[in-house]
Amino acid sequence: MGHYADLFTTTMKGKWDKLVYIDLFSSSGYAKIENTDKIIKTSSMIALSLPTPFTNYIFCDENESLISALETRVRRDFPNVNAAYVKGDCNNNINEILKYIPSYSKTSGVLTFCFVDPFALEIHFKTLQHLAKLRVDFLILIATGMAAKRNKENYKRDTNSTIDNFLDNTNWRTEYFGEIDTSNESFTQFITNRLKNKFVQLGYQKVEDFHPVRYRLKGKSVLLYHLAFFSKNERGNKFWDITKSYANEQTSMF
């Protein structure tokens, strides 16, 4: 995320009046690595610490204490940044998030980078669709290994609306489990392919593959998640290719 955001702000500064960073699942800015005393910066603090900063920051988290901790840290460490805090579910508060994006005009361009980093598949496609009406590039962490593979049977229940919302499609059960022949597609491929198509319908560049991130457990490579990048502009995809070349599948992309 940091590599991409760095390229984004460095290259786009001067071309756009406003460069906006949106973190829909921002958390508190720092995290402690399990079983160690090591504290690391997380997405929001990484975005704030770039050599060329964004002009506007919009942070959202449904956990009141985490986003309040982030607000306190930003006021302390970055007192001059233009930052807004949305305390609540990003899907329910998308109108408030949109309000904080500066308006564009013929003489004042606004380009936004939106980072989407939920624990599982909590993002609703409709939320992304609202943002996609503007000039927004997205980097979305899709918990394919951590959530999609493990929870398929839970998602299948009529009472579970996770995938309905993720794909904005209440018919996905029929499409995956019946009717259309998806026998060559794993559940992970099914949801990622559907998401790719939906972004193309919104006018985004076609994406061939999402970037897999794995870790090694007892000598085995285990899939954690995929990173999906979407831009309406070819140049965005070129930056993303450069970013991927810095990382291998075992490395965290933060």
Ligand SMILES: C[S@@+](CC[C@H](N)C(=O)[O-])C[C@H]1O[C@@H](n2cnc3c(N)ncnc32)[C@H](O)[C@@H]1O
């Ligand atoms: C994986 S963490 C995000 C981590 C952060 N990007 C980072 O680099 O550490 C997910 C965060 O999303 C928050 N969250 C979960 N569901 C949410 C929702 N629907 N809207 C906004 N925040 C949510 C959680 O409170 C948690 O802080």
